Amino acid sequence: MEESEPALAVAANPELTEVVMSSAQLNALNASLVSLGSHSLTHPPITRLDTQWARKEIEDSRRRLAELSGREIIDFSFPYGDHDASAVAMCRAAGYETAYSVTAQEVDTTCPELLRGRTKVEPSDGPIEFFLKFNGAYQWMGDSVPLRKTMRSIFGNQAPGIRVQPH
Numbered sequence: 001m002e003e004s005e006p007a008l009a010v011a012a013n014p015e016l017t018e019v020v021m022s023s024a025q026l027n028a029l030n031a032s033l034v035s036l037g038s039h040s041l042t043h044p045p046i047t048r049l050d051t052q053w054a055r056k057e058i059e060d061s062r063r064r065l066a067e068l069s070g071r072e073i074i075d076f077s078f079p080y081g082d083h084d085a086s087a088v089a090m091c092r093a094a095g096y097e098t099a100y101s102v103t104a105q106e107v108d109t110t111c112p113e114l115l116r117g118r119t120k121v122e123p124s125d126g127p128i129e130f131f132l133k134f135n136g137a138y139q140w141m142g143d144s145v146p147l148r149k150t151m152r153s154i155f156g157n158q159a160p161g162i163r164v165q166p167h
C-alpha cells in the first residue's frame with residue numbers, strides 16, 4: 001500500500017466521515033454496562049500497511065480513545081478482521097489484553113488468549129438469534145473461513161455467499 005499519513009487516508013475513505021459518537025456521549029456511557037474498544041484510527045486492513053503505520057493505527061487509536069473517554073482501553077478489533085502474527089504482537093506490545101478477529105467464536109470471557117473471534121450482532125437480531133450467537137451457534141462459520149478465503153481467491157468477491165463479515 002502506498003505510504004501516506006492516516007489523515008490523508010481519512011480524506012480518501014468516505015467510510016471515515018461517519019460520526020459515531022462524541023466524546024460527551026462516550027463519557028455518558030455507564031462503564032459498568034458498556035466497555036469500549038479500539039478499532040484503529042482509519043479502519044485500514046492492518047496487514048496491508050507498513051510496520052510503522054500499522055503500529056500507529058494500533059497504538060494511537062488506543063491512546064486517543066483513552067483520552068476521549070477517560071477510560072483504559074484494553075480491547076482492539078481488527079478492521080475487516082485482517083490480522084497476522086505481527087499485528088497481534090503489536091496489539092500485545094501496545095497494551096491491549098484482547099484483539100478480535102471476525103472469526104465467529106463463542107463468547108468466553110475467561111479465555112486467556114489475546115486473539116479471539118467475535119460474532120457480529122445487529123439491532124435487528126431477535127432474542128433467539130442473539131441467544132444463538134452468544135452461545136456459539138455460528139461458530140461453524142469460523143471453521144469455514146479457510147475454505148471461504150480460498151473460494152474468494154478463486155472467484156473474487158462477486159461469488160454469492162462467500163463474503164466474510166465486513167468489519
Ligand SMILES: [Zn+2]
Pocket residue numbers: 039043079080166167
Ligand atoms: Zn469495522
